[in-house]
Amino acid sequence: MSKLSMKDRYGLLTRDLDWSPTYVDPKDVYPYTTFEGIKIHDWDAWEDPFRLTVDSYFKYQAEKDRRLYAVLDSYAQSQGHLGLSDARYLNAMKLFLQGVTPLEYQAHRHFAFLSRYLDGPGPRFAALCQSQDELRHTQTETHTLSLYNKFYGGFHSFSKMHDRVWYLSVPKSFFDDAVSAGPFEFLTSISFSFEYLLTNLLFVPFMSGASFNGDLPTMTFGFSAQSDESRHMTLGLESVKFILEQDEGNVPIVQDWIDKWFWRSYRVTGLVAAMMDYMLPKPVMSWKEAFKLYFEDQMLDGLFPDLAYYGIRPPRHVADAIAEKDVLSHQVYWTLYSFSFAAGFTTTIPEKENLDWLSAQYPDTFERYFRGNWEKAQRIRDAGGRFFFQGLPQLCQTCQIPMLFTEPGDPTRIAFRRSEYKGESFDFCSDGCKWIFDREPEKYVQAWLPVHQIFQGNCGGPSVPEVLAWYGLQEGDAGEYEGSLDQVSWADWHAKGGE
Amino acid sequence: MGVRAISTYEFPSADRQEMYGDDQLVHVHWKGNLFMCAAACFRAPRAMPWADFKAAMVDGWASSDPDYTPDAPKSWELDGRPFDPKPDQSLADLGVGHKSLISFAG
Amino acid sequence: MAIKTPPKSPPKSPPKSKARPVGVHVQDNEQNRAVIEAIEQDNPDVTVTHMPGLVELQTVGQLVVRRATVESKLGRPWETHEFQMAIVSYIGHIADWDEDEIVIRWDH
Numbered sequence: 152m153s154k155l156s157m158k159d160r161y162g163l164l165t166r167d168l169d170w171s172p173t174y175v176d177p178k179d180v181y182p183y184t185t186f187e188g189i190k191i192h193d194w195d196a197w198e199d200p201f202r203l204t205v206d207s208y209f210k211y212q213a214e215k216d217r218r219l220y221a222v223l224d225s226y227a228q229s230q231g232h233l234g235l236s237d238a239r240y241l242n243a244m245k246l247f248l249q250g251v252t253p254l255e256y257q258a259h260r261h262f263a264f265l266s267r268y269l270d271g272p273g274p275r276f277a278a279l280c281q282s283q284d285e286l287r288h289t290q291t292e293t294h295t296l297s298l299y300n301k302f303y304g305g306f307h308s309f310s311k312m313h314d315r316v317w318y319l320s321v322p323k324s325f326f327d328d329a330v331s332a333g334p335f336e337f338l339t340s341i342s343f344s345f346e347y348l349l350t351n352l353l354f355v356p357f358m359s360g361a362s363f364n365g366d367l368p369t370m371t372f373g374f375s376a377q378s379d380e381s382r383h384m385t386l387g388l389e390s391v392k393f394i395l396e397q398d399e400g401n402v403p404i405v406q407d408w409i410d411k412w413f414w415r416s417y418r419v420t421g422l423v424a425a426m427m428d429y430m431l432p433k434p435v436m437s438w439k440e441a442f443k444l445y446f447e448d449q450m451l452d453g454l455f456p457d458l459a460y461y462g463i464r465p466p467r468h469v470a471d472a473i474a475e476k477d478v479l480s481h482q483v484y485w486t487l488y489s490f491s492f493a494a495g496f497t498t499t500i501p502e503k504e505n506l507d508w509l510s511a512q513y514p515d516t517f518e519r520y521f522r523g524n525w526e527k528a529q530r531i532r533d534a535g536g537r538f539f540f541q542g543l544p545q546l547c548q549t550c551q552i553p554m555l556f557t558e559p560g561d562p563t564r565i566a567f568r569r570s571e572y573k574g575e576s577f578d579f580c581s582d583g584c585k586w587i588f589d590r591e592p593e594k595y596v597q598a599w600l601p602v603h604q605i606f607q608g609n610c611g612g613p614s615v616p617e618v619l620a621w622y623g624l625q626e627g628d629a630g631e632y633e634g635s636l637d638q639v640s641w642a643d644w645h646a647k648g649g650e
Numbered sequence: 651m652g653v654r655a656i657s658t659y660e661f662p663s664a665d666r667q668e669m670y671g672d673d674q675l676v677h678v679h680w681k682g683n684l685f686m687c688a689a690a691c692f693r694a695p696r697a698m699p700w701a702d703f704k705a706a707m708v709d710g711w712a713s714s715d716p717d718y719t720p721d722a723p724k725s726w727e728l729d730g731r732p733f734d735p736k737p738d739q740s741l742a743d744l745g746v747g748h749k750s751l752i753s754f755a756g
Numbered sequence: 757m758a759i760k761t762p763p764k765s766p767p768k769s770p771p772k773s774k775a776r777p778v779g780v781h782v783q784d785n786e787q788n789r790a791v792i793e794a795i796e797q798d799n800p801d802v803t804v805t806h807m808p809g810l811v812e813l814q815t816v817g818q819l820v821v822r823r824a825t826v827e828s829k830l831g832r833p834w835e836t837h838e839f840q841m842a843i844v845s846y847i848g849h850i851a852d853w854d855e856d857e858i859v860i861r862w863d864h
Binding site: 182183186187188333482485486489520521523524527530531538539540541542543544545546553554555562563564565567572573575576577578590591592593594596597598599600602603606607 | 666669670681684685687707710714
Binding site: 158201211350351354363381382385388435448449452456457458459 | 777783836837840841845847850851852854864
């Protein structure tokens with residue numbers, strides 16, 4: 152007797168296990184898939200190229216976990232942290248644990264929701280697998296980084312920090328926006344915009360950065376997760392194509408979502424840009440280079456011509472993102488440097504060789520616009536001080552990032568955009584963020600903006616120490632890297648292991 | 651266009667002026683100085699005299715740049731219009747509203 | 757409102773429109789050496805770039821991973837599902853995945 156083909160097996164274990172309810176109204180079983188205006192005529196047209204079934208899913212996922220935990224064990228046993236390029240590298244991983252890991256958990260929850268509330272069995276099963284994947288990512292990231300938690304600060308209260316600390320409202324509000332949207336918008340925002348359009352830009356240089364800086368566990372985790380990400384990318388692309396193919400009326404709705412979510416996701420990646428260019432003692436490639444390769448070449452030149460078939464065009468405001476690639480990382484890291492007294496990580500003036508590397512990577516902008524800040528910061532250090540912004544910044548209502556962004560083409564002028572809604576003014580960093588607000592002001596007027604919440608007295612008190620305590624920060628977590636507990640700990644460890 | 655929602659979707663704005671009582675949010679921007687990564691955001695009483703605001707908020711913040719002196723600021727603007735505040739005038743008198751942007755050069 | 761009918765199964769050869777990059781990023785380890793060699797053999801125009809821990813295989817038009825070729829390099833049975841353990845990321849669209857081969861290309 153011959154084995155079932157992969158295609159038949161998949162059909163039997165997904166589609167053929169489904170049924171149409173006769174005892175309740177289907178609209179009551181699936182109440183969320185019409186309100187967005189998306190029309191689906193045939194859910195069976197959804198194709199999952201991976202054709203995964205429960206048995207193969209768990210077999211391969213278990214194998215991935217086994218391989219990862221073996222590496223984590225041997226790293227811990229061999230005191231692998233001694234092989235890091237420098238303790239200051241770990242600030243990048245604190246940012247990751249605080250900013251990304253809680254999003255994995257949110258994704259887990261929302262894909263579980265979709266695994267119940269999408270009408271078709273194919274997408275429900277794909278969502279269920281993704282929900283399990285995201286929980287696995289939450290767990291594996293936590294376990295991976297707990298290796299460093301034993302020796303260095305900033306890793307301890309990542310979940311609490313995510314809910315409270317100012318720069319973390321950026322990823323948090325991003326995801327809140329997605330999960331409070333309908334299922335189709337969620338798929339376009341997370342599965343497509345985040346996990347397809349921008350995934351290579353986040354993960355490939357990031358894993359290489361871990362590899363270059365002796366961070367074996369993170370690199371291994373990255374590879375372990377990335378094999379899941381290829382399924383997530385596929386879900387994203389398949390879901391968008393499915394929606395577009397089902398009804399021509401879906402096209403303008405999806406276009407609007409692509410426009411919104413490209414920009415929202417791109418703004419969040421500003422933190423990755425700063426990390427790549429400034430937080431890696433041994434950098435791999437510049438943000439500018441990564442953006443060109445992983446977004447402009449692969450997505451704009453590869454993916455969007457494919458979607459043109461459906462009448463989809465590249466995202467609105469993409470030209471602003473391209474124009475910004477020469478300045479983004481510098482502006483964001485300078486802001487993190489200015490405010491790290493209130494962060495769950497430390498910052499410092501880059502080493503001379505890093506500054507020279509930046510100069511070579513950014514020949515048109517670094518010397519002219521950014522070297523000067525570092526020189527002035529160094530003068531202040533040499534005089535025994537340390538520059539920090541003395542106050543709180545103006546925030547963008549939509550992306551919640553300090554309004555550090557400049558006019559496209561002119562890095563000397565901060566960009567200010569404004570809207571009025573029901574007699575109140577709202578401020579934005581860019582045309583992209585203003586456009587997003589103007590489409591759905593009812594959503595963004597509710598934003599929990601960290602600076603404003605501090606001023607309303609909702610963050611532990613009026614003084615900085617009270618706010619930091621409310622944030623969950625501990626001694627040594629924040630401020631300047633030089634002289635920090637992390638640096639002292641590093642020197643201590645390396646003196647011990649010296650001979 | 652507005653939010654598409656499964657039911658009524660109306661929520662109060664989190665930062666409407668009444669949340670600040672007799673105070674309001676005011677932004678201060680040092681034009682062209684990249685050392686200040688962004689404009690600052692302050693909470694200040696609407697009745698605060700300009701001289702107090704200038705000393706406590708503007709000077710207090712801007713002097714973290716070692717090249718700043720309190721008499722350096724010029725070309726003041728309020729929400730994009732020329733601005734010439736007198737020391738005794740209150741923010742309210744001057745037309746500084748909730749989330750207004752005050753900027754200067756120098 | 758009329759449903760826009762998509763083309764049925766995509767044609768076997770790459771589309772005649774402008775050939776765009778397609779590719780796959782694979783973990784650089786011992787198990788995957790055979791997979792990488794198989795891809796190189798079955799896609800003669802592929803360019804191979806080594807990054808730390810990963811290998812980027814890129815071509816234009818279409819990239820195919822064939823079970824039979826992998827098995828001939830590996831020396832043991834291999835199922836295409838195993839490719840999930842190797843893949844880090846891909847560029848393009850997974851046009852087909854069955855017991856015998858995986859095809860990555862753009863649809864349109």
